[in-house]
Amino acid sequence: MTEQHQLRREVTKKLGRSLHVRHLDSGSCNGCDWELAALLNPVYDVQRLGIDFVASPRHADLLLVTGVMTRNLQEAAVLTYEAMPEPRLVVAVGACAVGGGVFANTYAAAGSVEPILPVDVFIPGCPPRPEAIIHGLLVAVGRMKLRPLPFC
Numbered sequence: 001m002t003e004q005h006q007l008r009r010e011v012t013k014k015l016g017r018s019l020h021v022r023h024l025d026s027g028s029c030n031g032c033d034w035e036l037a038a039l040l041n042p043v044y045d046v047q048r049l050g051i052d053f054v055a056s057p058r059h060a061d062l063l064l065v066t067g068v069m070t071r072n073l074q075e076a077a078v079l080t081y082e083a084m085p086e087p088r089l090v091v092a093v094g095a096c097a098v099g100g101g102v103f104a105n106t107y108a109a110a111g112s113v114e115p116i117l118p119v120d121v122f123i124p125g126c127p128p129r130p131e132a133i134i135h136g137l138l139v140a141v142g143r144m145k146l147r148p149l150p151f152c
């Protein structure tokens, strides 16, 4: 079974529906964001695996953060996280989100995502490839507590 099929199975098992992802760019150069965008192209097409991006954190199961945590996004990142329903997951995508990367010591940066938000999975790379992001999502879903399936 491929990793992508495993992800499809885990999403169904844990949620009984799609995994809803909210993307937050906390200060990226856009490199990581392009790799996230590739997840929706016909090559990776993560929607067929039951993964979809949503606009509101209130509809999200998982927060994908790209970029170094800039000081002016810090409060918005916390508010976004607090607006998500439990159980909620946080995934840091790319070297900047994981450890500050090349922007770590600049005046506008507060550093990596971890001290600001509780990160469940770190995906290294500058930027990480879409395959690495899919792998990180699989690991994250595996850490999600089982939810009771809704009545049909």
Ligand code: SF4
Residues within 6 Å of the ligand: 027, 028, 029, 030, 031, 032, 033, 066, 067, 068, 093, 094, 095, 096, 097, 101, 102, 125, 126, 127
């Ligand atoms: S990890 Fe690399 S590609 Fe991603 S935001 Fe940082 S510099 Fe850009």
